[in-house]
Amino acid sequence: MNTGDPLLRIRDLHVEFTGFRGTTHVLNGVNLEVRRGEKVGLVGETGCGKSLTVKAVLGLLRGPNVRVRGEIWFGGRNLLADPAHELRELRGRRITMIFQDPMASLNPVFTVGDQLLEVIRRGPGRDGARRLSAGAAEEKALAILHEVALPDPERIMRTYPVQLSGGMRQRVLIAMALVNHPDLIIADEPGTALDVTIQEQILRLMRSLVEAKGISVLLITHNLGVVRETTDRVYVMYAGSIAEEGRTADFFRGPKHPYTQGLLASVPKLTGEGVPRGIDGMIPDYGAPPPGCRFAPRCAFAQPRCQSPPPWVNVGEGHHVACVLYDAEPAARSS
Numbered sequence: 001m002n003t004g005d006p007l008l009r010i011r012d013l014h015v016e017f018t019g020f021r022g023t024t025h026v027l028n029g030v031n032l033e034v035r036r037g038e039k040v041g042l043v044g045e046t047g048c049g050k051s052l053t054v055k056a057v058l059g060l061l062r063g064p065n066v067r068v069r070g071e072i073w074f075g076g077r078n079l080l081a082d083p084a085h086e087l088r089e090l091r092g093r094r095i096t097m098i099f100q101d102p103m104a105s106l107n108p109v110f111t112v113g114d115q116l117l118e119v120i121r122r123g124p125g126r127d128g129a130r131r132l133s134a135g136a137a138e139e140k141a142l143a144i145l146h147e148v149a150l151p152d153p154e155r156i157m158r159t160y161p162v163q164l165s166g167g168m169r170q171r172v173l174i175a176m177a178l179v180n181h182p183d184l185i186i187a188d189e190p191g192t193a194l195d196v197t198i199q200e201q202i203l204r205l206m207r208s209l210v211e212a213k214g215i216s217v218l219l220i221t222h223n224l225g226v227v228r229e230t231t232d233r234v235y236v237m238y239a240g241s242i243a244e245e246g247r248t249a250d251f252f253r254g255p256k257h258p259y260t261q262g263l264l265a266s267v268p269k270l271t272g273e274g275v276p277r278g279i280d281g282m283i284p285d286y287g288a289p290p291p292g293c294r295f296a297p298r299c300a301f302a303q304p305r306c307q308s309p310p311p312w313v314n315v316g317e318g319h320h321v322a323c324v325l326y327d328a329e330p331a332a333r334s335s
């Protein structure tokens, strides 16, 4: 595969839960793609289904109360059709995860070195290296700690997670996610528990490392500044479906979906333009979502046609929006 080929391809993904109060239909036909070597952002307000999408990719949505439909293609295989043990094989090797809270992802009773070496032992990644000797594994661990700019890697190897600062722990997690050279890193709000400047430092570090190694990234974050700075393309999710997709620069220059426009307008500006407007209302109840466009009840431009599912309209190169407002645009725009 070459740079630019699809690596992860989610097609028409639906997730439903059945509980005491009936069925909730949360993910409603998600389509999303991460190409090889690409850094993709996934944004949207709380509860819109970002983490759920990732859980579906990682095969974490199983059980009698959950129904997952659609296709999730990764490296030529439909993961939803794969048995669980093969998915486990994939997770941690070809797809790694970085979660929001480093403390919850690290084991407090083992040293950083023990945990990092365990990850290395569970390798290899796509570099296809054979099982490493103890000395070579140690060398690999020290090298990756050095790469994530942790001072004195020998000492870090011997410390326990509690002895490190939050920022240092996050760097350890990045080291673990990178060390076996996966194809894809999924980062769900990495560093949100940290000070904003440290979070941004860490995301910048992650960007430079994945760029150097050609690893693809799916980054979920509420920080639009980070999206602007670290991604190539962006998906905006609203209430379980993709509202807009585009190249990061186009997206920030000309957001199309009324929801996206509201989302960008709600970012506080440093120019003293007063309190941001935000978007009135809340995401719908997934037990009884609005028919058609799920954003319609909050949308200032809603019209009768919004009672039907919105069209997926091409509004520029690689720029799509799920909104009737653009449906009447001349076909020439899609060329």
Ligand SMILES: Nc1ncnc2c1ncn2[C@@H]1O[C@H](COP(=O)(O)OP(=O)(O)OP(=O)(O)O)[C@@H](O)[C@H]1O
Residues within 6 Å of the ligand: 017, 024, 026, 044, 045, 046, 047, 048, 049, 050, 051, 052, 053, 286
């Ligand atoms: N196991 C589950 N059973 C029932 N509903 C669930 C389950 N997991 C998630 N949901 C629902 O799915 C919706 C989307 O959740 P998700 O965690 O994907 O949101 P998110 O976009 O990641 O939000 P945030 O930005 O707050 O992390 C929520 O309304 C949540 O209540």
Ligand SMILES: [Mg+2]
Residues within 6 Å of the ligand: 050, 051, 052, 188
């Ligand atoms: Mg989440």
